[in-house]
């Protein structure tokens with residue numbers, strides 16, 4: 435873990451992500467949307483799953499670059515959009531500090547903004563989210579992780595000198 439801001443990992447598996455996105459869709463299914471705007475790149479995966487559940491075929495993107503791994507950098511808008519979001523569903527995977535959400539909200543003030551995960555600082559900027567995650571946790575998504583061998587606990591303790 436390299437950023438001072440984060441003390442824990444909150445690990446999301448593909449199964450969990452799919453279940454969480456479907457649960458979010460239950461809260462959205464009664465509404466009508468013109469289409470989806472996904473915030474790249476993290477918003478693309480939930481956007482595809484939500485589009486399937488809500489039978490939405492019209493999908494656009496706002497393309498943003500901000501973090502380099504865990505380090506927050508300058509926010510660059512690589513591609514904006516030419517409407518105010520009226521009737522559109524705006525999707526990101528998560529809101530953390532709210533910097534990305536704030537910038538996209540200014541572009542699409544009338545969109546209905548949802549994220550799957552929300553940390554307290556960014557939470558007020560979205561209309562809806564499924565799961566709250568503590569501000570000091572880094573959410574590890576399945577596309578950033580893989581399955582690997584884990585040493586038995588006794589061996590981990592031995593190598594740390596905590597057991598004989």
Ligand SMILES: O=P(O)(O)OC[C@H]1O[C@H](OP(=O)(O)OP(=O)(O)O)[C@H](O)[C@@H]1O
Pocket residue numbers: 473474475476477498499500501502506526527528529530531532533534535556
């Ligand atoms: O609330 P904030 O502090 O702005 O952080 C939230 C944003 O950070 C992540 O994107 P990132 O910039 O890492 O790019 P990515 O979606 O391409 O992974 C995440 O997907 C959100 O868009």
Ligand SMILES: O=c1[nH]c(=O)c2nc[nH]c2[nH]1
Pocket residue numbers: 501528530531571572573574575578
């Ligand atoms: O994968 C990620 N996990 C996070 O917790 C986070 N916060 C900002 N950007 C993030 N990306």
Ligand SMILES: [Mg+2]
Pocket residue numbers: 473474475476477526534
């Ligand atoms: Mg993102």
